[in-house]
Every structure is written in C-alpha cells, then in structure tokens.
Amino acid sequence: MGKYISFIAVILTFFTQPLHSSELDALAISSGSITKSFSIEQLENEYPQTEFSASFRVTKKDEIFSGPLLYDLMEQNGFLNGISNKEANIIVYASDGFVKKIPLKTLKHEGGIIATRINQNPISVEYRGPLMVAFPSTKKHDNEHSHHSFWVWFVEEVSVEIRK
Numbered sequence: 001m002g003k004y005i006s007f008i009a010v011i012l013t014f015f016t017q018p019l020h021s022s023e024l025d026a027l028a029i030s031s032g033s034i035t036k037s038f039s040i041e042q043l044e045n046e047y048p049q050t051e052f053s054a055s056f057r058v059t060k061k062d063e064i065f066s067g068p069l070l071y072d073l074m075e076q077n078g079f080l081n082g083i084s085n086k087e088a089n090i091i092v093y094a095s096d097g098f099v100k101k102i103p104l105k106t107l108k109h110e111g112g113i114i115a116t117r118i119n120q121n122p123i124s125v126e127y128r129g130p131l132m133v134a135f136p137s138t139k140k141h142d143n144e145h146s147h148h149s150f151w152v153w154f155v156e157e158v159s160v161e162i163r164k
Contacts, residue, residue, distance in 0.1 A: 057151075
C-alpha cells in the first residue's frame with residue numbers, strides 16, 4: 001500500500017508544478033561544440049527585453065509579445081563567432097516535433113525574439129508556450145501568412161547551421 005501512495009504523491013507533485021517554472025532550463029542553444037541552457041528567469045532578467053504588438057494566430061487578434069532578441073542572445077553568448085549572416089541559418093526545434101529553419105539574416109533584420117510573455121503574462125501551454133520565436137509585424141509583410149512563416153511555438157532548442 002505504501003508504494004502506491006508514494007507513486008500517487010509523485011504523480012500529483014509532477015502534475016501540480018507550474019508549467020512556466022522560471023527555475024527550469026527552458027531553452028538550449030548550440031553552435032558547433034558550444035551548448036548552453038537558459039532558464040526563463042535568465043531570459044527575462046539577464047538580457048534586454050524587446051516588446052511589440054503583433055497579430056497572433058491563436059487568439060486571432062493583436063497581442064503584446066516580449067522577450068530578448070534571439071540574434072543578440074546568440075551573439076552575446078558566442079554562438080555566432082566567425083559566422084556571417086549570409087552563410088548561416090538557425091534551426092528551431094519545438095517540443096511537439098516541429099522544426100523550422102530561419103535564415104540568420106532574417107532573424108537579425110526582422111527582430112525575432114524568444115518570447116517569454118504575452119500581454120505581460122507568462123505564455124501558457126494553451127497559448128503555445130512557455131517559449132516561442134515571434135516577429136514584429138512590418139510593412140514588408142504582404143499578408144498575415146508571410147508574417148507568421150518564421151514563428152515557432154513550444155520552442156525548446158535552437159542551433160546554428162552553416163550553409164554549404
């Protein structure tokens with residue numbers, strides 16, 4: 001009987017933990033032999049935050065997204081040393097198995113962020129969090145599809161790929 005109670009306690013503990021725990025490593029970034037993990041708390045407190053309003057497919061309205069610029073985060077941590085914007089992509093991996101390749105020059109010039117918040121609140125799983133790559137709307141985007149083509153929800157890993 002004691003084993004079953006312990007098992008139930010473990011299960012209840014697991015399922016009652018907040019999904020936006022700032023103490024967990026939420027994002028891994030790698031380039032070559034360098035890999036570093038970041039918690040949501042680090043992303044929010046150790047890096048300058050960028051905030052913008054953009055159309056969000058999940059809610060079908062404009063929302064305010066905030067988080068560090070992904071290009072700057074990668075540059076500040078040495079992931080882009082010796083890499084030209086013209087010769088590299090980033091590959092974004094989501095926890096649901098989705099993988100997206102984004103040209104590094106697009107990431108830099110379009111201002112993509114690792115969003116940690118929507119409307120100043122942590123991004124819940126319901127809203128495709130806790131992390132996502134998001135881009136501000138610009139006049140360059142002819143339509144909503146082109147604006148969302150580089151967005152990635154449920155982000156958990158980013159790597160740098162040198163184009164051959």
